[in-house]
Amino acid sequence: AQSVTQPDIHITVSEGASLELRCNYSYGATPYLFWYVQSPGQGLQLLLKYFSGDTLVQGIKGFEAEFKRSQSSFNLRKPSVHWSDAAEYFCAVVPLMNYGGATNKLIFGTGTLLAVQP
Amino acid sequence: DAGVTQSPTHLIKTRGQQVTLRCSPKSGHDTVSWYQQALGQGPQFIFQYYEEEERQRGNFPDRFSGHQFPNYSSELNVNALLLGDSALYLCASSLFTGGIAKNIQYFGAGTRLSVL
Numbered sequence: 406a407q408s409v410t411q412p413d414i415h416i417t418v419s420e421g422a423s424l425e426l427r428c429n430y431s432y433g434a435t436p437y438l439f440w441y442v443q444s445p446g447q448g449l450q451l452l453l454k455y456f457s458g459d460t461l462v463q464g465i466k467g468f469e470a471e472f473k474r475s476q477s478s479f480n481l482r483k484p485s486v487h488w489s490d491a492a493e494y495f496c497a498v499v500p501l502m503n504y505g506g507a508t509n510k511l512i513f514g515t516g517t518l519l520a521v522q523p
Numbered sequence: 524d525a526g527v528t529q530s531p532t533h534l535i536k537t538r539g540q541q542v543t544l545r546c547s548p549k550s551g552h553d554t555v556s557w558y559q560q561a562l563g564q565g566p567q568f569i570f571q572y573y574e575e576e577e578r579q580r581g582n583f584p585d586r587f588s589g590h591q592f593p594n595y596s597s598e599l600n601v602n603a604l605l606l607g608d609s610a611l612y613l614c615a616s617s618l619f620t621g622g623i624a625k626n627i628q629y630f631g632a633g634t635r636l637s638v639l
Contacts, residue, residue, distance in 0.1 A: 441630075448527065451627060451629070454627065495566075510556070510579060511615075512568070514565050515563070515564055515565050516565050
């Protein structure tokens with residue numbers, strides 16, 4: 406079945422430590438890929454996106470993500486986490502249709518809640 | 524430059540009632556999408572409006588309906604509310620382009636609906 410999976414529901418890291426949040430998708434064709442962050446009481450903010458080309462994409466707030474076609478993954482990374490990074494992170498896709506077109510909707514994973522220890 | 528604004532921020536209703544949520548898109552955007560985010564879940568796509576028409580719909584019953592106005596703002600209406608409709612409702616706006624799947628969606632802070 407088509408899906409977006411974020412296997413880690415909750416992750417705790419120490420401030421200054423590195424971070425990797427996992428995302429796997431299951432679609433016939435590589436979809437467009439996104440990472441969003443949601444802070445309490447806030448809407449979703451786009452961190453970065455991948456459409457095609459260079460498989461390592463840079464985003465805002467020092468985040469990057471790497472697309473790996475062989476693993477159907479789009480993992481989010483940050484070399485040094487700050488306390489302000491504590492939030493919920495969502496991986497999302499826009500599926501491409503078999504005929505080469507695209508849908509208009511974002512399909513989200515269930516999210517990973519990041520806690521940062523001082 | 525105002526971002527996506529939603530009103531109200533919180534709402535409490537009882538089962539069977541009807542509710543209307545409102546969304547003003549980011550300046551310059553012409554497309555509005557609505558999402559439902561249940562507690563502990565990722566947002567789920569309800570529908571999208573462009574040129575005052577529903578362009579695509581997710582797996583939601585007809586109790587969920589919407590409207591887009593000439594100024595691009597939008598409303599989400601839910602009839603015959605159920606307890607399971609309690610959720611955060613998010614509005615996202617974007618600018619239609621030829622490669623529509625690449626249009627970036629910008630989200631509002633949402634409306635928290637509680638159904639008692």
